[in-house]
Amino acid sequence: MKWTTSATSASLGTHYYAEQGYTKHTGNCYVMAGTFFELAKALGYNAVQVSGSVPLRVGGYGPHSWVEIDGYVYDPDFQVESGSNGFAIYYGKGGTWRYVKNSYMSA
Secondary structure (H helix, E strand, O other): OEEOOOOOOHHHOHHHHHHHHHHHOEEOHHHHHHHHHHHHHHOOOOEEEEEEEEEOOOOOEEEEEEEEEOOEEEOHHHHHHHOOOOEEEEOOOOOOOOOEEEEEOOO
16 A cells, blocks of 8 residues: 555544555555554454554654554564565564554444
8 A cells, every 4th residue: 555644533434544555545644554453353353453652763752553463563564664564563563653542442
């Protein structure tokens, strides 16, 4: 999925972001996570989409979204941006982003 600027509001819900991914094939971390979330749910996983933040290269924190399954982070955007594994990583693992969870999003 090609990365593009998009909304970053948890209140829009997971389905909104997944629909953007399915129809436009482009989006930001919220779109990538929403699309991944719906695929994981369809396969029977107990997945939740998380709205939070991660450190920015220029300093401070910026909005971010990822999927959590059984306490592990699944972050398609991390995989795209870093080229490293973004799936089934645990919070605080070295070499990944410092994820700050704000809320779980509704489907």
